[in-house]
Amino acid sequence: MTSTSRREITDQQWADTALLWDYQQMGHELRPCDVAIGLGSHDLGVAAETARLYLRGLVQRIVFTGGPNPSRPDAFPRGEAVHFAEHAVALGVPESAILREPNARNTGQNIEFSRKVLAEAGVRLSSVLLVSMPYMERRAYATCRQVWPEVDVVCTSSAMDLHDYAKSIGDDRLVIDSLVGDLQRVIEYPKLGFAVAQDVPGSVHDAYQRLIDDGFTSRLLP
Structure with missing residues (x-):
């Protein structure tokens, strides 16, 4: 390109x-949540920001979600969730804290499939920290309110x-x-x-x- x-x-x-x-930008105040969901994208900064929030102690578990990226297929040949998780581990997040959801192809699926992965892992939660690209916070929020209305959602992204x-x-x-x-x-x-x-x-x-x-x-x- x-x-x-x-x-x-x-x-x-x-x-x-x-x-x-x-x-x-939603302007949500950061606070501890049960789980962070790093939304797949062409921006590896999402993985870095999710890792940073984990290392700050704001969450105890992470889900990285996303399949092949249509914008940068060569950058993420094994899918967004896999590469994002590897990047977070390289930044210091333990493997045991990460769940992978490798099938989602859009934001609704990111949230819906992550919810299922968490349920299958037996994770009980009432709050979610959604980590996205900076220009995607509002769409992530609006999608989560539709797909998962009962969860308390906080949206964030890299401060740039x-x-x-x-x-x-x-x-x-x-x-x-x-x-x-x-x-x-x-x-x-x-x-x-x-x-x-x-x-x-x-x-x-x-x-x-x-x-x-x-x-x-x-x-x-x-």
């Missing part, structure tokens, strides 16, 4: 992207600003496309029964539409 230089993105486009970025995150991924256009795609899912998925509805401020919706008009559309639903 060809890297897109920040010089090719206009100031207005970055400003619009920042509105989407800020909206997607938009430009640092884009630099870490190495492809500005992919990051912006992904933000646009995630907001579309926040808007559309409640209509399909995949997530609970979220209020989208007019300024955020306007920024989203401008980015679509500017061609940031590769992650939109068909």
